[in-house]
Amino acid sequence: MSAQLKEANRRATQAMANAVGTSAIIIGAVELVPVCILVWSPEDTRLAPSFIFPALFLMAAGYVLRFAKGDKSAGYMLERRDAAACMLAVWLAAIVAYALPFVLAHELDPVQAVFEATSGLTTTGLSVMDPDECPRMLLLHRSLMHYLGGVGLVLVLTCMVSRSGGLGMYNVEGHVDRLLPGTARTARTILAIYSGIIALGAVAYRILGMSAFDAINTSISAVSTGGFSTHVESIAYFDSRPVEAVSAVLMLAGATNFLLLFLLLRGKVESFAHHIETRVLFGVVAVASVAIAAILVASGCCTDAADALWTAFFQTVSAITSTGFQIVPSFAALPSGILLVLVSLMLAGSMAGSTSGGIKLYRIAVSFSGLLWSLQERYGTKHRIYGRKINRFGKRVVCTETEVREAATFAATYILVFAIGSFAFALCGASFQEAVFDFASCLGNAGIGVGFLGAGSGPVELGIGAFGMLLGRLEIVMAFIGLAALLERVKRRVAHGR
């Protein structure tokens, strides 16, 4: 290796160590937040050490990493591969550190804890815990994971550290829209919008009669489109239409692109309404609600049509925003037609640049438009020129061939991973319905399930589920690029004997 390459490599390593170390410190510090609940519920004191020590350990490890590799990386922009590796490392570190409190508090075994932490951080919402039995500190911990994971770990980090390689990592995590000049400012604006909506939601819930603790946790869970609930019956526990309505609004807000929310805040309603994803989102919600309601009525599960429509609407929103709240007692008992619709909704997800999971409606819209254009080109009249424009944020933009191809490739990859994961579940003994539904739920970070994954599942299923969630949250490709880069670095280290 030439000296120059070596130097570049050294700088990249330094920048990576710095970025990961700084992230670890911040993630560790945030993990201390649930301890504050002691002010209101001192009975959880015995749990405090299980938060404090993992957090401190992570901070110390992060500091040592930073310190050992020097701090001369200011202004160094990470390459995409390295940035992906850093991002993956940050997510893995966060998962491990946030899983430890469950283990140390003797609530879960290690695999279950990792599953729970992954579910929380990826805002999936599948749980192996019984929230009604769970200490409040752990419930707050779960919500905190949703809060961080919903908007993206790296985004939260970027808010606090405007330099140090965060820039490269920021884009790799899937934040591509620029609200304001400067990454840190954009990140702060997004975080402010996000937190603001959560605060509004909490206030609304409190007015509707929830306890303050429930209100805060449910609001975080709804806006981050996570799905952890403080009660085992989820939203059905509150048995209140207004609560459900507020939840639906919060979920839709969370599933809306932050740039669109920003435009909406600035009063640009037209841009919001004409944006392609808005139309697709609300169109799909309307169609799916009606379809599900029809099946509900037809199969005799529901006698009252209005009731059926409301249930159908709520569950549609919950699935397409990848939240996972439920007001039906169990999904397993529903007709399989509904399950099929829900699976499609979970795989589709909502807008790009929001907190939701799935393929993202933007990609779906683009690939469908691409399909349409190619059909028009092939079979349409030759005497017409077809427009190739789509509406993005109120502006009609030409959609390039590359964009269409990228979107289609992503969708195909996603479906492929979905097929493989469902197959893996089936190998673990799941029925076809369970395998497809629960893996779609994992990969789409949705969090509704027909009962295959739960407190009674074995470690293999939970492992596959957690892996699926992480893949879905990191949008598959970046996760693999990061993994490859990380392994390569480790291998080089081992080969050099250092």
Next chain:
Amino acid sequence: MDVDLKLLGRNLAVLAVLYLAGMAAVFGFSVLGVSTLVAFPVFVLGILVASLESDSGFWGALLGLCYLLSYDLLFTAPLYQLKVLNRNDVAALVIFFLVVLIMNTVSQRMRRQVFIAQRNELAMGRLNKLSASLIDTTSSEAACQCAQAFLVRVLDRDVRIRLGDPGADAGQAARDCYERNYPTGFGEVGYRGCAKRYLPLGAKGEVCGVVEIDCAESGLDEASSSFLSSVLAQTMIAIERNDLEEEHRAKRIKAEGEKFKTLLLQSVSHDLRTPLTSIAGNADVLLKDARIAPETRRELLGAIHEDALWLNDMVENLLSMSRVQDEDIALEKTPEIVDEVIGTAVGKMERRRGGHRLRVELPEDILLVPMDGGLVSRVLINLIDNAIRHSSPTSTIDVSARKDGPQVLFSVADDGGGLGPGDPACVFSRFYAGDRADGGRKGMGLGLSICKAIVEAHGGTIRAFNNEQGGATFEFALPLEGGCDDEGG
């Protein structure tokens, strides 16, 4: 101010995080039932990190104090009071306080050393770069320029390096510095109010210049001063080396010049004698015998005339040579029309062409070329003369000029004989006279070398080759552009 606020914010953030982490750890230990004395190593760790990450020891001490007070208030009996009852705790607190002080000092010293090491590394890198660029310089002025630009960039202030006596108008401080060989100006006793610092530039007790450093905004710190002195030492070495090289070069040129003069004298005296003898002889005959037939008389006068013309030509050439050779005199280039230059040369040679045919081919456009017209027409005259003398007696000589890209190509071609064997380039060397003596008058071999010198002085090129008509072609190119301030000698 902005930077200060940022730094302060960072320090406070570090402190807050460390304080919270430390207190959380102690709280965790107390919940687990571990002795609270474990807290002290934790605090020590916190303070170590604080003094490493903040910019002064103050923050470490502050953190220690905060830890101490909080610990005393929250974890020692009696709770929530500053009193300490337990002797163990008192001892621990005192020891802790001492450890904090010592560690703070040690880690600050470590920080400073790391800082110095990094700075030295940076300075070394810069010095290496400077010496690399100093090696590329060829004169002492260039070396000074190079070092000056470097210092301006690195020290981020105005620096001037002046070689030689600063002169009377440079100010008392600069003169003092040059005359007495010690630093003057800003920061020295007796130079109050002077915003510039002057350092002598020299070695072995001799001063060869003054370095002027602008200190109006801030003085030089210790590191900059030592860095400056190493830069100046490097510069001095480069200046001395360049001076020596220059001296050497001058000597070599002088020796060459001497050699050339001797050769020229020998050759000239030898070659001048032949036509002079002939003139003297012919004149003698004409003087002594008044009864010479008119035809013979005319013949003799013609011979004298021809010899005189030849001599005149030769002297002209010598003068041209001295003009081109003299490096001190720049060529006076003015835009000349190519047609006129060729016309002058051909007009002069028309009388001497004898049985040769002269054919002129002029460019279609009017071409203006910056040149010394006299010298370039001399080149053409020499080339045509060369063709007349060295080609068969009835050959045709073509003189032409045309535009060729950014230059104008002149060519003189004949169709009789061509160049002899051997390198065509050596026809341009001094005192080379062709082998093909045709019984006519032999030249000194100066003509073509003068052509080469003149063309090259104009920034052009000249070459000779055998053409397809079986003769020799001489071709030279002069640049169309190139201003009038091109190299003069």
